[in-house]
Amino acid sequence: MLITNVRAHHVRIPYDAGVGSFRQGASAIAALDIVMVEVSTDAGLTGWGEAFAYVCPRTTATAIDEMIAPQARGLEVPDAEDIPALMDRIQRNLHLFGRYGITMFAISGLDIALWDLAGKVKALPLHRLIGARRRARIPAYASLLRIGAPDQVAGECATALRRGYTAIKLHETTTPAVFAAREAIGAGMPLMVDMNCPLDGAGATAFAQACRPAALKFLEEPVWPPEDFATLAEVRTKGGLDIAAGENACTVHQFRQMMNAGAVNYAQPSVTKVGGVTEYLKVAALADEMDIKLAPHSPYFGPGLLATLQLMSLRDDRTFVEVFYMNRAACLWRGSVDTGPDGTVAVPDGPGLGYEPDKEIMERYRVS
Incomplete structure (x- = not known):
């Protein structure tokens, strides 16, 4: 063929x-x-x-x-x-x-x-080409967009909880917003903060220390530039919070540099950036070798999300799939990747990635 x-x-x-x-x-x-x-x-x-x-x-x-x-x-x-x-x-x-x-x-x-x-x-579904499926549904966290105002952050967090999500990630850069979210969701629910690389080492360390009472699961990419793994490692040591990074990293070689520097507790390969399924699997094997957790980056709704679900199904490690918290005008997969009322997303069972894209939706929203 x-x-x-x-x-x-x-x-x-x-x-x-x-x-x-x-x-x-x-x-x-x-x-x-x-x-x-x-x-x-x-x-x-x-x-x-x-x-x-x-x-x-x-x-x-x-x-x-x-x-x-x-x-x-x-x-x-x-x-x-x-x-x-x-x-x-x-x-x-x-x-x-x-x-x-x-x-x-x-x-x-x-x-x-x-x-x-x-x-x-x-x-065969993708996961069967690699190994045995360990999970048929993957818990999702609501990846909120940047809001800013603490009262609105709290309101969106409360709405996400009512929709069934069992974990929240913010894209906020102020401590009042972080603490508003924690108060809204309660003490037991996982809360994460993605800063998108805005701070130098001193600023990132200070922010991490200030957020410690909010009991974050991890602080994601607080340092600019993202490839400054030495500074990120320093923030991890001095800030008192677990650090996640990797959505901006490509190939297993850059992840090896990150991990060797002691920069992360959570590695975040993005299957649409890192080099696809092939490189993702190399990163996962390296993370296991170095006793670092995986927290895949997946804020997308195309084939990359299907591939992420397939790969995450191979691991019984309680990781969450990242789902953008938004209402889309249409779905390429006829709603099959929507988060259910229990806060989970079903792993596709069909051959390959599991679903075929809706051609009518593709044509309706195609950009020439």
């Missing part, structure tokens, strides 16, 4: 997040930009992947069309055990363009699609 084409699809789905705002750098994000990677074959089977694309979907799509597609067209569709060798070759071929950012996002999309295809060839 041969790969006949690799194509990027830009799908833009509006959302309503209530009082929160979603920003990437200086840019406000008013809709979910999903770049889906379609791998077609001469046997009629299709694999679907996702490449990270917030703010820059056209750039990611161009990378897929110009850099990734020529690497894959005409190749034999690899079996699951052969995907790592193929992806290593493609990474080597493209290393001139860097092993970080857009290049790795595009590689991730292809890798996920190849694993989807491998599962479809065998008529």
Whole structure:
């Protein structure tokens, strides 16, 4: 079976997040930009992947069309055990363009699609290609967008609890907002804070120390720049809170640098950024070797979320899947990845990633 084409699809789905705002750098994000990677074959089977694309979907799509597609067209569709060798070759071929950012996002999309295809060839879900499923449903945490006002933070947290969520993550940078959330959800519920890399070491340490009474499960990415693992390790030592990081890291090699520096208690590989399923599995194995917990980054609703659910089902470690707390105008999977009233998301049972995207939704929200 041969790969006949690799194509990027830009799908833009509006959302309503209530009082929160979603920003990437200086840019406000008013809709979910999903770049889906379609791998077609001469046997009629299709694999679907996702490449990270917030703010820059056209750039990611161009990378897929110009850099990734020529690497894959005409190749034999690899079996699951052969995907790592193929992806290593493609990474080597493209290393001139860097092993970080857009290049790795595009590689991730292809890798996920190849694993989807491998599962479809065998008529098995992705998790069965790797090992035994340990969980059929994954508990979700509500990943709130940045709100700011403490009273509104408390209100959104209370609403998330009523909707069944059993853990909350904030994207706040002030202690009043953090303590308002803790008061709203009570003492026993897991609470996390993602700062998105705003502070120097002294500022991050001071913030961590100030938040200690709020009993955070972890403080995520408090330090700028995110690759300053030495400073992050210092914050972990002096701040008194567990530290999580990794959504900005690509390949297992950067995670090894992070872990060797003693920078994290929780490693956060993002399957749409790190290099796909192949690199995610390497990061998971390294984390186990170094006794570091996994807390996957997954605030997306395309094939990347399906892949994350499949991978998380292999581990009975009580980890939560990250779900953006927002109301989408549409769902590519006909609502199958919605969080249930018990605060969990079902792991797909179908072949490959488990579901086929809704073509009508893709066409309705396609960006030419």
